[in-house]
Amino acid sequence: MTAPLDLTADPVELTAALVDLPSVSGAERALADAVEAALRAQAPHLEVLRNGDAVLARTALGRESRVVLAGHLDTVPVNDNLPLRRTGSGVDEVLHGCGTVDMKGGDAVLLSTAAALTDPRHDLTFVFYDCEEVEAERNGLTRIEREIPEWLDGDLAVVGEPSNAAVEAGCQGTLRVEVRTTGVRAHTARAWMGDNAIHAAEPVLRRLADYRPRQPVIDGLQYHEGLQAVRISGGVAGNVVPDSCVVTVNHRFAPDRSLAEAEAHVREVFDGFEVVAVDRSAGALPGLTAPAAAELVAASGAEPVAKLGWTDVARFAARGMAAVNFGPGDPALAHTQQENVRAADIRRCAEVLHRFLS
């Protein structure tokens, strides 16, 4: 048995307690148990529901609008970076270790908010879920949306992913395609009898190297697209002219383009080549004109910025909700061994959420 989580503690201390309950994707049960027990004991104003290794909790105050606050409980694999280490003190205190930035700091902020705000101005739904760091099919939100979709409904979703304690609005979409070239096999000693599919991929790489991505401004936020080869493979044997080559390309596109528009654009770039889409996720428009979103931006006291990476905000946006990322820590540190979060960021996020929701 581990010590119970104290949701009324300083959210920095709550972060530390969460980090020291390891919860690599697929092994979140102990942490989910602790979160469920703490919410049932320390947030009696909430209806609590367990779903797999996700824990959900909500108010039913009859408010005019509802805010959904979501955080995943899992982390990428531990990389010799547990237990938690602390450096500095006071405003310079930093928590180091697996999950500090992605995203147990954000979970602590949400849990603290769940316990503290017994009379929020919006109805609230909290979603602490499993398996965000692995394939979409295993993502707890996929299961929740299939089994109990009403628990995801609301007017604004706040996903507590690290965003440097600023509101990161919307997110770019992502599309992966395979661009394929074909040829004719032959022995390399008689190469003229074949047709080299790797050589035939040269124009694909040239178009990638020459590509100039759009940087559109949407609702005042600057996005930055990208078109990048993420994998290339071809070859049969060391003495064979290869008859096949595949370049896997990842297109990140601003949310003013639909998935279909983005795919059409990529097909146009690689006109003349066989293009097969293998993975696609729509972006999410910033949605900052929604009243609750505008209130959060105001409470944050900082300029909102565009979210460039894809996050689960897009799942909420696809449900017709405004959806933003808001959480402590630098997203660039996520998934690194040096992952860390400033204690001041955690406290600031908790204060902003309390101000926004009180």
Added chain:
Amino acid sequence: MTAPLDLTADPVELTAALVDLPSVSGAERALADAVEAALRAQAPHLEVLRNGDAVLARTALGRESRVVLAGHLDTVPVNDNLPLRRTGSGVDEVLHGCGTVDMKGGDAVLLSTAAALTDPRHDLTFVFYDCEEVEAERNGLTRIEREIPEWLDGDLAVVGEPSNAAVEAGCQGTLRVEVRTTGVRAHTARAWMGDNAIHAAEPVLRRLADYRPRQPVIDGLQYHEGLQAVRISGGVAGNVVPDSCVVTVNHRFAPDRSLAEAEAHVREVFDGFEVVAVDRSAGALPGLTAPAAAELVAASGAEPVAKLGWTDVARFAARGMAAVNFGPGDPALAHTQQENVRAADIRRCAEVLHRFLS
């Protein structure tokens, strides 16, 4: 126990007997045993030596020159193409099955010659060896050259690889290099923070696509070089700008260039890129001016042609000997499931060798 091999039979029947003794690389023992027993019993004029799964035999007649005749006993893996099948009859008879063309037809010609020619005009050394179809380190000739190199010495080497019953002279060299590009990893959502190593490989593919190979004529034989990508690989994950890409390139070069010259040429083609040589085998000059080689060409009654693929002739050429390929069958059928050899080719090769050596 299998029936003993009859070295005095029609070499077509001897081929059939050899084919029906399967001998995939590493599993040549039964065939080597049969060859050794047959030579000891039916070629008492030869000194016979067993070395691993190789069998060697030679005359010691004090002739002014020595011809080394070599054939490998192993085959590529059986591919649902044993036992032997026959089609046609008379001059149209064809033997089908694993090893028919590569190279038990050639082995039968050499074994028949070994038993029949008790008083040859040159001293003769026969080398029936193992593991030619796998990596060079396992090749029986590598072991023989290390342990009993004097058994490979002579004035001319005739390797019985399929050559359409014509003399294929010399062989092209082969060099494999890895051309590497590097970059900087980044998340594809912030691609401008990285540097894509796959995009950076575009000039490598362009130079390959634009390359015009030499087709030099040497000793009247036309060679045809090649520079071909045989493998390309790069990529970290579906959302990461890759920091490494490797293009493996196979250069086939005519034997008027040394290995060092060929490598310098390839480095010049890929000037500005990191080039690492991973595999290299020198070519072999045709050597048709050697008296014994000229005699074989005359006996064959056909124009010699250039050998474009690399074969073990290069090992003999490296020892300072003239070395040619001469054997029944079409080399383009080697390693295919449809492998087959014309009976007439086998008989013709045996007749040519007898004429040459009588």
